[in-house]
Amino acid sequence: MAALQTDVLVIGGGSTGAGVARDAAMRGLGTVLVERRDLADGTTGRFHGLLHSGGRYVVKDPPAARECVPENAILRRIAADCIEDTGGLFVTTPPDDPAYAEQFLAGCRATGVPVEELPVGEALQREPRLNPRISRAFLVPDAAIDPWKTVWACARSAQAYGARILTYHRVVDLVRSGDRVVGARLANDLTGEEVGVEAAVVVNASGAWAGQIARMAGCDVEIQPGKGIMIAMNHRLVQTVINRCKMPADGDILVPIRTVSVIGTTDVRVPDPDEAPVTQGEVEQMLDEGEVLVPGFRRARALRVWAGVRPLFQETKPGLVSDTRDVSRSHTLLDHARRDGVEGLLTITGGKTTTFRLMAEVTVDAVCEHLGVKRPCRTHEESLPGSQDGGHYWLGARLASREPVPRSEQIVCECELITRRKLEEAIDRRRTVNLDDIRRTLRLGMGPCQGGFCIYRATGILHARHGVDAETANGSLLSFLQERWKGVHPILYGDQLRQAHLDDWIFQGVLNVRELAR
Amino acid sequence: MTYDAVVVGIGVAGLTAALRLAEHGRRVLVVAKGVGSTHLAPGRLDILGYAAGGQRIERPAAALGAFLAERPDHPYARVGARTLSESAEWFRARLGYVGSADENFLLPTALGAVKPTAVVPPSAVGGDLRTGGRFLIVGLQGLKDFFPALCAANLQNAAPVRARAVELHPPLGGEHDVNGLGFAGRFEDEPFREAVVRELRITFAPGERVGFPAVLGLREAEGVWRELEERVRTRVFEIPTLPPSVPGIRMFESLRSALRAAGARIVVGDAVVRARTSGRRVEAVVAEAAGRTVEYSGESFVLATGGFASGGLELGSDGAARETVLGLPIAGLPPHGERFSPEYLGVQPFARAGLAVDERLRPLGEDGNVAYENLYAAGATLGGAEPWREASGEGISVATGFAAAEAIVQSTAR
Ligand SMILES: Cc1cc2nc3c(=O)[nH]c(=O)nc-3n(C[C@H](O)[C@H](O)[C@H](O)COP(=O)(O)OP(=O)(O)OC[C@H]3O[C@@H](n4cnc5c(N)ncnc54)[C@H](O)[C@@H]3O)c2cc1C
Numbered sequence: 024m025a026a027l028q029t030d031v032l033v034i035g036g037g038s039t040g041a042g043v044a045r046d047a048a049m050r051g052l053g054t055v056l057v058e059r060r061d062l063a064d065g066t067t068g069r070f071h072g073l074l075h076s077g078g079r080y081v082v083k084d085p086p087a088a089r090e091c092v093p094e095n096a097i098l099r100r101i102a103a104d105c106i107e108d109t110g111g112l113f114v115t116t117p118p119d120d121p122a123y124a125e126q127f128l129a130g131c132r133a134t135g136v137p138v139e140e141l142p143v144g145e146a147l148q149r150e151p152r153l154n155p156r157i158s159r160a161f162l163v164p165d166a167a168i169d170p171w172k173t174v175w176a177c178a179r180s181a182q183a184y185g186a187r188i189l190t191y192h193r194v195v196d197l198v199r200s201g202d203r204v205v206g207a208r209l210a211n212d213l214t215g216e217e218v219g220v221e222a223a224v225v226v227n228a229s230g231a232w233a234g235q236i237a238r239m240a241g242c243d244v245e246i247q248p249g250k251g252i253m254i255a256m257n258h259r260l261v262q263t264v265i266n267r268c269k270m271p272a273d274g275d276i277l278v279p280i281r282t283v284s285v286i287g288t289t290d291v292r293v294p295d296p297d298e299a300p301v302t303q304g305e306v307e308q309m310l311d312e313g314e315v316l317v318p319g320f321r322r323a324r325a326l327r328v329w330a331g332v333r334p335l336f337q338e339t340k341p342g343l344v345s346d347t348r349d350v351s352r353s354h355t356l357l358d359h360a361r362r363d364g365v366e367g368l369l370t371i372t373g374g375k376t377t378t379f380r381l382m383a384e385v386t387v388d389a390v391c392e393h394l395g396v397k398r399p400c401r402t403h404e405e406s407l408p409g410s411q412d413g414g415h416y417w418l419g420a421r422l423a424s425r426e427p428v429p430r431s432e433q434i435v436c437e438c439e440l441i442t443r444r445k446l447e448e449a450i451d452r453r454r455t456v457n458l459d460d461i462r463r464t465l466r467l468g469m470g471p472c473q474g475g476f477c478i479y480r481a482t483g484i485l486h487a488r489h490g491v492d493a494e495t496a497n498g499s500l501l502s503f504l505q506e507r508w509k510g511v512h513p514i515l516y517g518d519q520l521r522q523a524h525l526d527d528w529i530f531q532g533v534l535n536v537r538e539l540a541r
Numbered sequence: 542m543t544y545d546a547v548v549v550g551i552g553v554a555g556l557t558a559a560l561r562l563a564e565h566g567r568r569v570l571v572v573a574k575g576v577g578s579t580h581l582a583p584g585r586l587d588i589l590g591y592a593a594g595g596q597r598i599e600r601p602a603a604a605l606g607a608f609l610a611e612r613p614d615h616p617y618a619r620v621g622a623r624t625l626s627e628s629a630e631w632f633r634a635r636l637g638y639v640g641s642a643d644e645n646f647l648l649p650t651a652l653g654a655v656k657p658t659a660v661v662p663p664s665a666v667g668g669d670l671r672t673g674g675r676f677l678i679v680g681l682q683g684l685k686d687f688f689p690a691l692c693a694a695n696l697q698n699a700a701p702v703r704a705r706a707v708e709l710h711p712p713l714g715g716e717h718d719v720n721g722l723g724f725a726g727r728f729e730d731e732p733f734r735e736a737v738v739r740e741l742r743i744t745f746a747p748g749e750r751v752g753f754p755a756v757l758g759l760r761e762a763e764g765v766w767r768e769l770e771e772r773v774r775t776r777v778f779e780i781p782t783l784p785p786s787v788p789g790i791r792m793f794e795s796l797r798s799a800l801r802a803a804g805a806r807i808v809v810g811d812a813v814v815r816a817r818t819s820g821r822r823v824e825a826v827v828a829e830a831a832g833r834t835v836e837y838s839g840e841s842f843v844l845a846t847g848g849f850a851s852g853g854l855e856l857g858s859d860g861a862a863r864e865t866v867l868g869l870p871i872a873g874l875p876p877h878g879e880r881f882s883p884e885y886l887g888v889q890p891f892a893r894a895g896l897a898v899d900e901r902l903r904p905l906g907e908d909g910n911v912a913y914e915n916l917y918a919a920g921a922t923l924g925g926a927e928p929w930r931e932a933s934g935e936g937i938s939v940a941t942g943f944a945a946a947e948a949i950v951q952s953t954a955r
Contacts, residue, residue, distance in 0.1 A: 302878075303877060303878040310858055321858040321859075322858075325858075431717055432717055432718070433683075433685045433717055433718040434685075434718060435685060443685065476783060479651070479652070479686070479783060480685050480686065480688075482652075482688075482691065483687075483688025483690075483691050484688070486688065486690060486691040486694070487688065487690055487691075492694070493653070493691055493694035493695050493698065494698075496691060497652075497695065500652075501886075504885050504886075505884070505885045505886075507885075508883070508884075508885035509883065512881035512882075512883065513881075515856070515880075515881060515891075516856045516857060516858045516860070517855070517856065517857065517858060520849050520850075520856050521849065521850055521851075521852065524848070524849060524850030525581065525784075525850065527850075527929055528578065528581050528582065528784075528850070529581075529783060529784070531929040532581075532582055532583070532929065532934065533581075533582070533583055533650060533651065533781055533782065533783065533784075533786075534650045534651055534652045534654060535650045535652070535654040535655070535656045535932075536652065536654065536886070537654075537886055537929075537930075538650075538654035538655055538656070538699065539652065539654050539695065540886050
């Protein structure tokens with residue numbers, strides 16, 4: 024068994040874990056981050072993509088809104104390239120209680136969320152597809168944030184400060200010595216190899232799985248997974264994030280992201296974070312709500328549906344509620360020494376991607392306290408790799424970068440404008456044979472055709488790379504097709520059904536992949 | 542004017558029905574919104590490649606009885622074994638293809654998977670894997686839709702053959718991204734072919750059969766392929782790859798010229814949106830194009846508008862399905878929420894949804910009776926089949942297009 028030693032072991036490669044690893048490494052602590060799958064393959068890669076202005080919370084949860092305001096501004100600065108500055112609108116549609124608008128305005132003023140009321144005509148000019156019967160519109164600094172870029176940028180920054188990032192390493196057990204957690208046992212799910220890590224402090228940043236990890240140390244943390252579904256529609260129905268101006272509920276936000284727009288979401292308790300199936304009822308609900316925001320919504324193509332899982336923490340230990348160091352209602356930091364008498368273990372869970380940096384800061388503050396060191400947080404001062412020039416991502420960026428040399432390179436994925444060279448670089452850099460990893464890295468196959476054309480090509484290119492045999496390439500293709508089907512079959516109707524049939528034509532009719540699955 | 546027959550749709554089913562009717566001397570109009578699956582598919586006739594249980598089939602005609610015993614609602618059960626074989630033979634002769642419903646070739650796909658197929662162009666036959674042998678799979682730099690090394694590696698695992706790969710560097714005049722059609726045009730240039738052959742000769746080992754992606758010319762394809770065989774002095778064959786399908790377009794052009802030569806009128810670009818009916822007869826179909834409405838009237842009508850893929854059938858976001866021209870009911874539709882299996886390659890209950898027809902291929906209405914006495918349906922609009930699992934799509938289109946034409950000829954005998 025291979026063994027590692029470190030100051031801080033971070034469990035979970037979502038936005039929280041990546042943020043903690045970066046912060047710890049920047050403060051000079053030896054850091055190891057472990058993730059059972061790929062980075063941002065948990066809730067962070069399945070969220071709604073909204074960098075909150077705070078507007079959503081101004082009435083229902085003002086402290087959460089107050090947290091979003093500075094974090095939104097900080098991320099716009101340090102993670103500029105991961106963010107598209109779409110702006111956000113809160114609009115009062117016919118079914119919404121018109122009285123909420125005044126509460127909303129007052130809430131924005133009280134919590135510091137910058138807001139400006141737009142005349143309805145101006146809002147409609149800005150977003151012509153919007154329901155023309157809206158009665159009020161408010162502009163806020165919502166934006167779209169790319170989870171994969173953000174998490175990878177944090178990871179790369181952490182690495183630059185000496186951290187080690189181990190993906191596809193699953194924590195199978197925490198190691199205790201007396202009343203102290205001293206490390207963890209990991210399984211490399213790609214090679215089957217076992218790895219041991221000794222750590223002075225273990226940070227459990229495993230989101231909806233945090234209860235499972237805490238239990239390994241004998242601590243009882245009650246996490247209720249709450250599933251939310253989202254549907255990507257085949258183009259940018261809107262260019263601005265659109266929120267319904269009403270008490271937060273289901274299906275009330277439409278976020279433009281890259282080449283698509285995403286409607287969401289729901290909130291349904293599920294027993295197991297790894298089992299979050301999409302139901303027909305939820306799909307219908309999203310389409311109906313979409314219709315309220317953008318009339319004709321049901322006639323647009325639904326590209327893909329997926330579910331993310333929120334960790335809902337409930338303190339079940341009587342009398343201990345005050346000891347949970349509840350920084351705010353939006354996230355929870357548990358110090359298991361105080362709570363359970365188990366030293367060396369912290370759990371950080373809940374929150375939002377918008378506030379991940381803040382969550383990391385308070386967590387690493389607690390880590391430093393445990394280690395008896397005093398080092399200030401600097402994550403708000405230093406830009407992430409790729410964001411140093413401060414320019415935001417914009418929709419035409421990939422096209423612009425290709426325009427000077429239009430025909431000099433092969434385009435592998437026409438929807439997302441990915442060149443062959445970019446794909447080869449990503450395969451080599453990621454040292455992966457998993458096309459789904461590449462999808463998350465480059466957005467390969469995430470556009471309107473959902474991989475119909477590019478995935479055969481990517482399979483061929485993967486196979487041509489050093490040391491990848493045909494069986495591995497076939498397996499990667501088949502699992503990509505299966506993963507894609509999971510997100511497609513619950514929303515097959517209309518033109519998207521036709522698109523799916525075109526893809527069947529390619530994979531089953533022309534290529535006969537079925538024979539490879541035998 | 543009133544046509545003897547109006548065929549809606551210009552996929553394989555519509556082309557077959559129209560050409561057969563024209564061959565019988567009928568005045569035929571083909572009206573279509575656009576071209577069909579011919580431009581996507583490999584341009585070959587898959588009749589029956591897999592049994593209901595998934596086993597590969599070597600002899601489709603012989604296997605049909607057992608297959609239909611398990612699939613009584615299959616379109617093949619409507620047309621019968623004889624018409625199936627006759628239609629395949631007619632299709633073969635019309636296109637100058639090779640094969641029959643009696644036996645499947647076993648051909649490589651661009652992934653190097655094997656594919657059982659019954660009737661194919663001569664330029665495909667050299668790829669038959671049943672007899673073993675040594676293969677050289679040739680890639681073309683600049684063509685991103687064919688990966689020879691993956692194809693060769695998979696072939697070795699799938700069939701008792703030896704296969705290796707080579708990538709050639711044909712002169713592309715500085716371009717780096719040329720699709721199959723672009724290559725097909727270039728292969729019609731003598732200097733381009735010369736450069737390919739010269740490079741190929743260096744790596745080619747005697748006794749190897751040489752597989753190219755199916756881009757060896759469009760209009761002059763037959764000549765291009767024969768010349769390559771002569772100059773390399775071995776069997777050369779084509780492997781179909783991603784759309785646009787060069788062999789599919791060749792097949793389409795060939796059938797369309799035959800149709801024109803037989804005197805049929807062809808209108809592509811008009812979308813038939815409804816029909817004018819009177820009692821149990823269709824009087825005319827109504828098409829929309831460029832803001833105007835046109836009526837086409839006829840004695841008989843063939844719906845060859847394709848399935849859910851082509852817009853002949855439609856599934857709404859509310860889960861309701863219908864046929865798009867006459868609003869005919871869809872048979873075999875599983876309940877909303879149970880239509881698709883979560884396993885991509887599993888049995889998909891939805892696949893078998895489509896029109897139900899009588900033994901003369903006339904669609905049934907809500908009441909279970911023939912909806913219109915002069916309306917016939919052919920191809921993917923029909924329910925009861927799982928074309929992907931069975932590898933039966935083109936076979937169904939040709940057999941039912943052929944049978945619909947026969948049914949019209951019989952009922953309107955002159
Ligand atoms: C439907 C939905 C929509 C949302 N939309 C937004 C939004 O628009 N804007 C916003 O700011 N926030 C949004 N959120 C909230 C946000 O997505 C989450 O707060 C955030 O992603 C949580 O990140 P995390 O790192 O804590 O958890 P995760 O991203 O889930 O990371 C936890 C990681 O731990 C790993 N793990 C689990 N078990 C183990 C183990 N044994 N060993 C190793 N690793 C393990 C998991 O694989 C996972 O990758 C949304 C949440 C949901 C559910």
